[in-house]
Amino acid sequence: MIRTVKAFDLKDQRILMRVDFNVPFDNGCIVDELRIHATLPTIRYCLDAGASVVLMSHFGRPGGKENSEHSLIPIGEALAGMLEMPIKFSDDCISQDAIDTSIGLKPGEIHLLQNLRFHPGEVLNNPEYSETLSRHGRVFINDAFATIHRAHASNVGVAKSFKNRGIGFLIEKEINQLERIIKKPKSPLVVILGGAKIGSKLK
Numbered sequence: 001m002i003r004t005v006k007a008f009d010l011k012d013q014r015i016l017m018r019v020d021f022n023v024p025f026d027n028g029c030i031v032d033e034l035r036i037h038a039t040l041p042t043i044r045y046c047l048d049a050g051a052s053v054v055l056m057s058h059f060g061r062p063g064g065k066e067n068s069e070h071s072l073i074p075i076g077e078a079l080a081g082m083l084e085m086p087i088k089f090s091d092d093c094i095s096q097d098a099i100d101t102s103i104g105l106k107p108g109e110i111h112l113l114q115n116l117r118f119h120p121g122e123v124l125n126n127p128e129y130s131e132t133l134s135r136h137g138r139v140f141i142n143d144a145f146a147t148i149h150r151a152h153a154s155n156v157g158v159a160k161s162f163k164n165r166g167i168g169f170l171i172e173k174e175i176n177q178l179e180r181i182i183k184k185p186k187s188p189l190v191v192i193l194g195g196a197k198i199g200s201k202l203k
Contacts, residue, residue, distance in 0.1 A: 002175075003166035005042055005141050010049035012107055016137025017042065017168065018154050020144035021057035021075045030078055035146070040082060042143045042168035043110070052105035054136040055079075056093060056113045056154055057144070064120030066092075076112045087112050094119065094132040102136040111136075122153045130157025143168025 019039045024031040039055075046053050062070040073089065080087045088105070090098035093113035102111050113136070116122040121129025130153040134140070140162040142148060148155060148171065159165050167175075181191070 004172050005045060005166055005168050007166055008139055008164055010046055010051040010139070013051045013139050014102065014105060014137045015046050015051050015053045016102075016134070016140050016158070016162075017046070017053055017055050018140075018142045018144045018147075018158070019043075019055050019057050020146045021055075021072060021079075022059050022146070023075065025074075028074070030074065033078060033082075036075065036079055036082065038170050039143055039168070042141065042170060043083070045169070046141070047108050047110070050107045051139075052107055052109045052111070054102045054105070054111045054113065056116055056133065056136070058117040058122065058147070058152075058154070059115050060117070062115060062117050064117065064123070066115075066118040070115050070117070072112060072115050079110075079112070083110070085110070090114060092118070094129065099132075099135050116152075116154050125151055125153045125157045127157060129153050131161060134158050134161035137162075138164070140165040141168050142166075143170045145171045145174045 020035050023033060023035050043053055057072065059072055059075065060070040076087050076089050088101055088109065088111040090101055090111065091114050092098055093116055098113060105111055119129060120126070133154060140159055142155065142159065144155070181189070
């Protein structure tokens with residue numbers, strides 16, 4: 001049975017949360033903030049429960065190399081504005097400085113890690129990379145529904161390192177909606193598929 005974030009006592013815990021901040025940009029500006037907004041309920045729940053939160057996400061396809069075009073800095077600034085609070089940021093997701101920042105978080109604080117795909121170990125699900133990422137938290141919550149099907153380090157490798165692991169409200173909501181359509185569909189039923197990669201969705 002899949003556990004949700006509500007299954008854990010989060011007081012004084014450090015939550016490592018996989019989110020999907022892969023949002024569209026145009027001329028350096030975020031065009032659609034929907035994916036960021038979708039994570040807010042889970043983030044706020046953890047903070048209100050007395051936890052600190054370490055957020056990790058990919059953005060674009062930088063090919064395992066760091067570049068300013070795919071930095072999460074502007075996304076972190078947008079998130080800070082939505083939450084109306086400061087957010088700590090590390091420019092490397094697996095550096096010792098980044099890990100030390102996570103370990104030093106106080107309840108109610110947030111730490112955003114730099115783009116996971118700046119390291120080739122993310123897409124390759126590298127065990128060493130996964131283990132290093134796991135050091136950021138004591139409880140792992142995945143709330144990145146759009147990427148949960150990928151066998152990448154932040155989804156698969158990291159999860160293996162945690163006894164206490166579960167899903168956030170966004171994934172829970174999407175699973176419930178899919179189960180309702182598949183197990184208890186109402187007739188007539190129309191399913192509309194959209195977005196990119198339509199071929200893989202049809203399969």
